[in-house]
Amino acid sequence: MTKSATPATPDQTNYAAVHTDIVALLEAARRAAARSVNALMATSYWEIGRRIVEFEQGGKDRAEYGQALLKRLSADLSGRFGRGFSERNLEQMRLFYLAWPPEHISQTASAKLAAARISQTASGELALSTISESLTRKSFDLSALAQAFPLPWSAYVRLLSVRNEAARQFYETEALRCGWSVRQLDRQINSQFYERIALSRNKAALLKKAERAEPHDLMTPEEAIKDPFVLEFLNLKDEYSESDLEDALIQHLADFLLELGDDFAFVGRQRRLRLDDSWFRIDLLFFHRRLKCLLVIDLKVGKFSHADAGQMHLYLNYAREHWMQPGENPPVGLILCAEKGAAEAHYALEGLANKVLAAEYQTVLPDEKLLAEELEKTRRELETRRIGRGDATEGEA
Incomplete structure (x- = not known):
């Protein structure tokens, strides 16, 4: 009997x-994919803006004409x-x-391409030529024009909030030179980096520090x-959580309710x-048929x-x-805290139309203690399951 080969x-x-x-x-490919999507998005939105402006120019009263166009287009x-x-x-x-x-x-295409590390060789000159051609006509070759917008769209949105044109150009240049992420750009704008540079006696050192x-x-x-x-x-759907635990808790909470x-x-x-230009995420949104109101649920791990x-309260007002x-009746909020050893639930009932309505909400909605106990129980089960999977994996290794 022959032995099977190992x-x-x-x-x-x-x-x-x-x-x-x-x-x-793979990491380089993912970064390139993210940059490609962002560049095409910024280019598409620039082209949409171009068409809106050109359409407005044909109107008699540009302000009213433009607003009517935006409403219908939207x-x-x-x-x-x-x-x-x-x-x-x-x-x-x-x-x-x-x-x-x-x-x-x-005027700035070559500088942007250089900052984005695209060499000014024959291929670089060809890229500039293609960009120029795309600018002179309504071209659907978005990939060529996308080279003129190396920053993500969220960065351009943040730059649009900078009213001073010189400051805006400065932040754009530094974002390209230093490879700032959107978070870094936001931090530098919030810290008034442009104004601090103008007042600084050692501008080179400050610019060097901003690269980090x-x-x-x-x-x-x-x-x-x-x-x-x-x-x-x-x-695409934007259903995601910051951790597996949070995701599992949210799903279980939805099933439980x-x-x-x-x-x-x-x-x-x-x-x-x-x-404005800030994003928020509501974990769960329900409608209570008997109370005829929305229930806004926010989970805090x-x-x-x-x-x-x-x-x-910001969520409820929105x-x-x-x-x-x-x-419908005004929405009610439920804040759930899932910290280990301190699970709790609290309804945000302030601001309701009257005390009778608030009392009715309190009576009909699930008891806060019940929700807190269920949350704590679920968290323990999930942690036990996760530890069990970890032990099993270690045993197989």
Whole structure:
């Protein structure tokens, strides 16, 4: 009886080398994919802005004409392509084109390509030529023009909020030179880096310091793809959590509320909302049929703080203005804290129309103690399951 051949084990040193090489390749590919999506998105929005501006120029009263155009476009594009085409977003695309007009792009294209490390050889000259051609006509060759917009769309949105044109150009140049992430750009603008540079006696040292990124400035390719603007552009769902534990708790909580009876109707999960240029994420949104109101649920894996209560009231104000339908009662908020040893639940009932309504909400909604106990029980089960999987894996190794 012949012995079955044992599979050959790859040499550890050679395997480590090929594994490292493949990891680097995939990470580079993911970064390139994220940059490509962002560049095409910025280019598309610039082209939309160009068409809006050119259409406005044919109107007798540009202000009224333009506003009517944005309103109609918003309704039609949202119906066809989903999110991302609110009147505010379309207005930002219009402003994007006005702030980065064709002549501005033509004058600075070579500098931007150099900052983005595209060599000024024959291929670089060809890229500049292609960009120039795309600027002179309404071209659908977006990939050529995309080279003129090396920053992600969220960076251009942040730059649009800088009213001083010289400051805006400075931040754009430094973002390209230093390879700033959107978080880094936001931090530098908030710290008034442009004004500090103007007042500094040692500008070179300050500019050198700005090249260094802080730990929370860095963004992975996954985070870049999860950017709300990217998700809107690709019309993808943005249901994701920051941890496996949070994701499992949210899912279990949704199932638990639905099991309490048919009063709870599921509306959405990880619902994003945008205020000015900041994004927020509501974990769960239900509608309570008997109370005729929305229930906004926010889960906190960490310790509860007063900022969480303020954020919930922001959500409720937004829901009352944008999501509440005629004949419904004001929405109510539920904050759940899942920190180990300190699980708790609290309803945000302030601001309701009257005390009778608040009392009715308190009576009909699930007991806070029951929710806290269920949350604590679920968290323990999930942690035990996770530890069990870890032990099993170690035993197999």
